[in-house]
Amino acid sequence: MYNKSGKTNDAPQQVTRVRTPRAEDREVLATVENLLGASRVKLRCMDGVVRMGRIPGSMKKRNWIREGDIVIAVPWDFQDSKADVIWKYTRPQVSWLERKGFLKG
Numbered sequence: 116m117y118n119k120s121g122k123t124n125d126a127p128q129q130v131t132r133v134r135t136p137r138a139e140d141r142e143v144l145a146t147v148e149n150l151l152g153a154s155r156v157k158l159r160c161m162d163g164v165v166r167m168g169r170i171p172g173s174m175k176k177r178n179w180i181r182e183g184d185i186v187i188a189v190p191w192d193f194q195d196s197k198a199d200v201i202w203k204y205t206r207p208q209v210s211w212l213e214r215k216g217f218l219k220g
Contacts (some may be wrong), residue, residue, distance in 0.1 A: 133208045135217065136187050142201070144217060145188040147180060156180060158188055158198060166190060166198045178203045185209050185218065197200060 136142035143209040145158040145168065154175055168188055170180060180186065180203055187202035204212065212218050 117131070122201065129136065133204070133211050134187070134202055136213075140187050142187050143198075144212075145183055145186050145198070145200075147184045147186060150180075150182060156200065158186070158200070160188060160190075160198070164195065165189075166196055168198050168200045170200050174200060 143160045143162050145148040145166070147156050147168075148159050148165070149157040151157060151167070154170045154172075156168045156170065158166045160166055166188065168186070174180075180200070185204045186200050187191055187204075188198035188200050190198045209218070
């Protein structure tokens with residue numbers, strides 16, 4: 116592969132670390148189905164439950180969450196139908212998760 120100056124680009128590919136959900140912290144992978152407004156999203160979790168997710172302020176400032184994104188959610192202890200979104204995956208990270216078998220379907 117050649118860059119603009121005509122030189123080859125033989126740089127090694129970067130290895131990206133992908134955060135996986137921790138079962139001991141009750142973290143599950145989820146897909147964002149709908150944006151509900153007021154920092155709320157509808158999540159389809161990998162454990163088969165559809166939950167209402169809340170995006171905390173620290174994530175709201177950093178990340179832009181859209182429909183179809185893959186996220187890590189932590190279900191609430193006292194109300195299993197709701198969860199907090201704690202992590203959003205990028206496209207290369209999602210393809211890595213699919214290759215390694217973390218995402219079903």
